[in-house]
Amino acid sequence: MNPNAAPVRKQNKRREKEVVILQAAEKIFAEEGFGGATMQLIADAAQLPKANVHYYFSTKEELYRQVVSNIFDVWLQAAGSFEESDGPAEGIGAYIDAKMEISRTRPAGSKVWASEVMHGAPIIQDYLETTLVEWTNSRIQAIEAWIAAGLMDPISPRHLLYMIWATTQHYADFGHQIQTLNHNSPLSEDEWNRAKDSVKTIILKGIGVAT
Template sequence: MAQGVGGASKKDQKTVRADASAAAPEGGIRRENLRRILTAAEQVFAEQGYGGATTAAIALRAGLPKANVHYYFSTKHELYRAVLADILKQWLDPLAHVTPDSDPAQALAGYIRAKMRATRDRPVVSKVFASEIIHGAAEIEGFLTSDLKKLVDEKSAVLDGWIAEGRMAPVDTRHFFFFIWAVTQHYADFDAQVRAVLGRKKLTRRDFDAITVEVVRFILRGAGLSLPTA
């Protein structure tokens, strides 16, 4: 893939969530157009990288005039940041259910399943995110070192509390989240390898259901937890 965006200004160092707010949808037509544009953009960025992608190609993929894309996003850079913001929101919002009062197995299984659904339904977004990280994370460095670190610190504290109470086995809780991300995103980033080894031309919903059960069981077992029955 092409190199990520470089030379981030002070404005670019603000969290990606600010860009998501700026592009917040209002009304049904706006909401539909934004979803079409973001979906098309994540596909084009995944296939061609940031450098190779063009707003014309994104507009064509979205089935909209190029002018419509520029109505919502004045530059390719702005659109790229909105795609990253959308990815992070989808991946991190399910962590809201990891709270001190939650059942550890249920809460962690729910989060892992949500990540696997994201991998199944929108695999290209993981490739876009991986490319951004590989090329230095210029567009999301501020988010990674502030918002993401704060969120992981907060959720790690929840897991540390469960460990102190004997509700799960001792683990390094920050690395535990790394393991979850690595395993769940593997099935998107390395899908060609997975399909080759499994002898599949395409992973079906049934395949993903079976994989998800195994992933949940494997990760929970490392924390001394059993697979929830529901």
């Protein structure tokens, strides 16, 4: 009998519970905002007793910060294309693809982030001033290197990033509006692919990159 089996099962069970709670919290924070969300609402969405939620996350703020951190981790992974690509066509193109897919599969996460920032980031300002600043500066350096190599037009890297964020996250933050304009139907697989291709083409051509 494996003496480590029981601790491993316990650890896996804990992780599974945390995932369920975090998914429920992301949904509730997106719908209610930080102020309107309660641990009881999150527990109900997770179909768990409130005491279980408090066992894993002692306060609402702790849970909220973990949700925000998870959202940003997903966005960090999406930006891996900057380091893995030789030029802007592949690097920025793959980043746009990934951000569009995140907006499709994790719309609640984008809404949580947008709501927090639009309210002046009262909970995560320290996160913006450290993690976000460092990440943004590293992306700017990558774009500046591509500009210096003559691979794209000499545009402002910072404003390019802002444009990519605004465009890709629009599909999450304003999903209801898009659905309404799409004959009250969610975008199909083909429509999503056309949207991604269109956004990539417009942005890459706008910075002088052949598609």
